[in-house]
Amino acid sequence: MPHRPAAQEMISVWDPLVRLFHWSLVTACLVAYFTQEEEYRLHLYAGYTVLGLLGFRLIWGWIGTKHARFADFVTSPKFTARYLGQLLAGRAPRFIGHNPAGGTMIVLMLLVLLVITLSGIALDGAENRAGPLAATRLFLYTDIIAEIHETATHLGSLMVAVHLLGVVVSSKLHKENLVRAMIDGKKRR
Numbered sequence: 001m002p003h004r005p006a007a008q009e010m011i012s013v014w015d016p017l018v019r020l021f022h023w024s025l026v027t028a029c030l031v032a033y034f035t036q037e038e039e040y041r042l043h044l045y046a047g048y049t050v051l052g053l054l055g056f057r058l059i060w061g062w063i064g065t066k067h068a069r070f071a072d073f074v075t076s077p078k079f080t081a082r083y084l085g086q087l088l089a090g091r092a093p094r095f096i097g098h099n100p101a102g103g104t105m106i107v108l109m110l111l112v113l114l115v116i117t118l119s120g121i122a123l124d125g126a127e128n129r130a131g132p133l134a135a136t137r138l139f140l141y142t143d144i145i146a147e148i149h150e151t152a153t154h155l156g157s158l159m160v161a162v163h164l165l166g167v168v169v170s171s172k173l174h175k176e177n178l179v180r181a182m183i184d185g186k187k188r189r
Helices: 016-034 040-063 077-088 100-128 138-174 178-184
Strands: 010-012 186-188
Touching: 016 040, 016 138, 016 178, 040 100, 077 100, 077 138, 100 138, 138 178, 178 186
Parallel strands: none
Antiparallel strands: 010 186
């Protein structure tokens, strides 16, 4: 069984707000996903929670701690592609914060979650004449909005699977527990 390095070899990487955001987002997304048919009110509340969390993450991405900032992990597509090539070859460098693929995935997931939540609000306005868009004429576009919401949800689910695979691959390649790091905030130096 692999042992955890001694405390002096560990450094704080993920601040408490990043970790709280991450696990709150996971929880809210799971609630939204599994309540879409049976518990519509809970589905709506979970969706609004996701939207609020996205707003927080956007702000924290600019003013947060070093590894929370977008400047720390948003890279060019060329750099990300080079990193993915190294990863496939089993020789990707280790990053203290997010690696280039992880950073790209974060940006894409945030964008897809924004599409999901905004299309959900639009769909509530179109189908139920409820929510902040209740007084609009979105009912004319119900089918299109529903398709966008459903397609984005499927894309988001696929992205979660790829994200989890990336966590497993990076954890094995660099012999570190990235899930634990997202719980306690620490990684080895």
